[in-house]
Amino acid sequence: MTVVRHALVTGGSSGIGKSVAQRLGTAGHTVTICGRDGERLRTAAKELADQGVPVTALTADVSDPQQVRDLVAQAVAANGPIGILVNNAGRSGGGKTSELTDELWRDVLRTNLDSVFYVTREVLARGGIREVGQGRVINIASTAGKQGVLLAAPYSASKHGVVGFTKAVGKELAPEGITVNAVCPGYVETPMAVRVRQGYAHAWETTEAEVLTAFEAKIPLGRYSTPDEVASMVEYLTTEGAASITAQALNVCGGLGNF
Ligand code: NAD
Helix, strand or coil, X not given: CXXXXXXXXECXXXXXXXXXXXXXXXXXXXXXXEECCHHXXXXXHHHHHHCCCCEEEEECCCCCHHHHHHHHHHHHHHHCCCCEEEECCCXXXXXXXXXXXXXXXXXXXXXXXXXXXXXXXXXXXXXXXXXXXXXXXXXXXXXXXXXXXXXXXXXXXXXXXXXXXXXXXHHHHHHHCCEEEXXXXXXXXXXXXXXXXXXXXXXXXXXXXXXXXXXXXXXXXXXXXXHHHXXXXXXXXXXXXXXXXXXXXXXXXXXXXXX
């Protein structure tokens, strides 16, 4: 059964976040999406609205604590207390560790990990999730949050951080009936996946098609997951049937990771 709530999805203008917004909206929830690029957000919001999803789009960089405070205040003003938080915004990033710049390291950690802390803290403090009952926090981590990914030390470190944060906050909020879980996608066909293949093609001096073949060979199901398959797990975690699942990190990865 679905209790209808206000869902805040960070990074909802593309890929997995847009699919999550679509699924949650179709399930009857009111959805707020955010992203840094106003134009891309408006395009995504129109696409979602055309599919019948009630969506509010707010411009915000979730790696900036002040913008996160403004985002949550605006989301609550627009759609009421937040019952579901999906921390989805993220970026790829890596290279040979000896050659990584401070800027790249900091930006990957800020975007993927600090943001999850900032938004979760604000939604707990002023977003109303404690008041609505059966609150749900879902963090989009990665199988890279459980196993190291070659040439992606900052990304792997950030996603391991998200998994650790999830498990700790899940225990903290369990007495209030708020569940906190991580969803760990493996390879998912999104604009980020295209950028990742381009990066490896450059590093390995090969073609993107060869990289795709090599990645698919590692996945027991032999294919990338779809954004909708990840969104389906997120939607499940928002249902009453998932009320006893908390402090977990659940893979959606075609068998790529199995722990
Ligand atoms: P994507 O690039 O298609 O979408 C990322 C979204 O995050 C975009 O809407 C972007 O605007 C937003 N974003 C990035 N930085 C932001 C910031 N500072 N503030 C606000 N919004 C920001 O990527 P995706 O593949 O849909 O990735 C979504 C999440 O899934 C990420 O956390 C990513 O790490 C994770 N993930 C993706 C894959 C994959 O194979 N695609 C695998 C595992 C995990």
